[in-house]
Amino acid sequence: MDTKRLIIGTIVGGIVLHIVGYLIFDVAAADFYAANEGPASGAFRDVPMQGSMFVANLAYAALITLGLLSRGTVPSIGAGALIAAVIGLLVWLQADVFLYSYTTIRPLLIVIVDPLLEFVHAGVSGAIISAVLARVPKSAMA
Amino acid sequence: MDIKRIVIGTIVGAVTMHIVGYVVFEILTAEFYAANSMSGLYRDASLQWAIALGEFSLTALITLGIESRSSTPSIAGGFITGAVIGLLLWIGVDFVLYGIWNAQNLTLTMVDPLLGAIQYGIVGAAIAAVLARVPKSAMA
Numbered sequence: 176m177d178t179k180r181l182i183i184g185t186i187v188g189g190i191v192l193h194i195v196g197y198l199i200f201d202v203a204a205a206d207f208y209a210a211n212e213g214p215a216s217g218a219f220r221d222v223p224m225q226g227s228m229f230v231a232n233l234a235y236a237a238l239i240t241l242g243l244l245s246r247g248t249v250p251s252i253g254a255g256a257l258i259a260a261v262i263g264l265l266v267w268l269q270a271d272v273f274l275y276s277y278t279t280i281r282p283l284l285i286v287i288v289d290p291l292l293e294f295v296h297a298g299v300s301g302a303i304i305s306a307v308l309a310r311v312p313k314s315a316m317a
Numbered sequence: 318m319d320i321k322r323i324v325i326g327t328i329v330g331a332v333t334m335h336i337v338g339y340v341v342f343e344i345l346t347a348e349f350y351a352a353n354s355m356s357g358l359y360r361d362a363s364l365q366w367a368i369a370l371g372e373f374s375l376t377a378l379i380t381l382g383i384e385s386r387s388s389t390p391s392i393a394g395g396f397i398t399g400a401v402i403g404l405l406l407w408i409g410v411d412f413v414l415y416g417i418w419n420a421q422n423l424t425l426t427m428v429d430p431l432l433g434a435i436q437y438g439i440v441g442a443a444i445a446a447v448l449a450r451v452p453k454s455a456m457a
Binding site for chain 2: 278
């Protein structure tokens with residue numbers, strides 16, 4: 176594993192996930208999410224904690240970058256988008272379904288729509304990570 | 318990509334995850350989760366079909382991670398792959414949740430990914446142990 180590429184991909188991906196996530200979830204789909212809260216009222220913060228979100232996005236980006244680098248070569252932008260989109264879909268499908276199974280915070284509609292939006296969210300990030308990593312030479316140590 | 322191995326790994330992983338998850342989260346640490354979460358948050362009885370669906374999704378991801386390596390998976394390698402996926406995945410999910418809601422406190426947000434890493438590591442080891450005995454198809 177090329178640590179330099181992993182770090183660059185994680186940082187680039189974390190920033191992209193944060194920006195794209197803000198546009199999708201806090202701007203484009205904010206009303207949809209607000210209209211579909213479950214009966215556990217008062218669960219959501221008035222203002223999201225951006226620091227916490229960024230830690231989360233770095234971990235998410237590290238997972239996506241590991242997926243992109245797992246075959247030993249950097250995938251094309253299209254393949255990178257697809258790999259990341261599948262990771263995002265599977266990650267959030269299981270997370271949303273787990274939360275739905277244990278809590279009353281979100282209705283079933285959100286459980287279905289949220290992973291699809293994450294497919295787009297992670298896919299865009301994977302395309303950009305792949306585009307950046309294609310320009311980073313492999314280290315001799317890798 | 319060998320579909321047969323992906324399917325076998327996903328099924329084995331989902332069964333393992335269900336058992337390990339029940340022991341870890343519903344027996345060993347149930348009181349810890351209740352004490353560090355908003356009251357009224359949890360269902361009186363969890364939805365088993367939804368848990369199973371989530372487990373299949375996740376173990377497909379772990380199996381894809383293990384299968385993306387060209388070599389035959391070892392149990393230790395499977396454990397590490399599963400643990401890394403579990404740790405990164407739940408840091409991502411838990412900190413997003415902590416960022417948008419007040420249903421869980423910071424202690425739970427930090428402990429949950431560590432427990433997830435253990436759970437998913439065990440799942441990864443089980444998947445690798447089984448896949449090591451499944452011959453790769455000539456088509457893959």
